[in-house]
Amino acid sequence: MTPYAMLTADSLEVVRSLPPGVAEPDPTPALLALLVDELAHGVFVVNAQSRILHANQTARRELERAAVLGSDKGELRVLMQSDAKIFQNAMGKAVAGKRSLIKLAAEGVDFTLAVVPLHRQAGVPCERIGLFLSRVGVSESGVFGSFARSHGLTHTEEQVLVFLCRCLSTPEIAVQMKVAVSTVRSHVRSLCAKTASSGVRELVNRVAILPPIAPLPLGQIH
Numbered sequence: 001m002t003p004y005a006m007l008t009a010d011s012l013e014v015v016r017s018l019p020p021g022v023a024e025p026d027p028t029p030a031l032l033a034l035l036v037d038e039l040a041h042g043v044f045v046v047n048a049q050s051r052i053l054h055a056n057q058t059a060r061r062e063l064e065r066a067a068v069l070g071s072d073k074g075e076l077r078v079l080m081q082s083d084a085k086i087f088q089n090a091m092g093k094a095v096a097g098k099r100s101l102i103k104l105a106a107e108g109v110d111f112t113l114a115v116v117p118l119h120r121q122a123g124v125p126c127e128r129i130g131l132f133l134s135r136v137g138v139s140e141s142g143v144f145g146s147f148a149r150s151h152g153l154t155h156t157e158e159q160v161l162v163f164l165c166r167c168l169s170t171p172e173i174a175v176q177m178k179v180a181v182s183t184v185r186s187h188v189r190s191l192c193a194k195t196a197s198s199g200v201r202e203l204v205n206r207v208a209i210l211p212p213i214a215p216l217p218l219g220q221i222h
Helices: 009-014 028-037 057-065 081-096 144-150 156-164 170-177 181-194 201-210
Strands: 041-048 051-053 067-074 075-078 100-103 113-118 129-133
Touching: 041 057, 051 057, 057 067, 057 129, 067 100, 075 081, 081 113, 081 129, 144 156, 144 201, 156 170, 156 181, 156 201, 170 181, 181 201
Parallel strands: none
Antiparallel strands: 041 051, 041 129, 067 075, 100 113, 113 129
């Protein structure tokens, strides 16, 4: 178990295995950890010195990917030198009780990080800070497939919708799918009709506001 992921399902097992007569600890932190693990957004809780107190599974995957963020002896680090000052400034503001939204360098991906002080108190430095990572794209949701199935989308229509959510134009989608532009337009019309959307903007917005649930690992999809 990693030092920054102490609140997991294992905590619940401890509660279940307590001997008779021993008071049960409050299971709320473990339950909250289970809940946060299901989010599609990476979430860290760090202290004022950037030491990782908790990371949900999406955040842990980001650390493993080591494209923008990493950890060094339990402390969160931004990997690009150009981002270090931006991150430290945001952390300083959070300690003072102020929120920040910063953009970090990534490999061709918009990587945005919200830095949020937790349990703010006037005149008292904040010692717990929440870091919320942006999703790779609005179609990166564990309920995207359910949305497609509930509206009777075909596999091809689902592909077109993914491209639309990535802000690709109709000609760009046609190139990606190796089909005629008229074919893509036909799929878009079908998508709008099946989802009762007035146009592409409303259609993409319907996907954008889906619950931010993390996709299941490949081995658990059924």
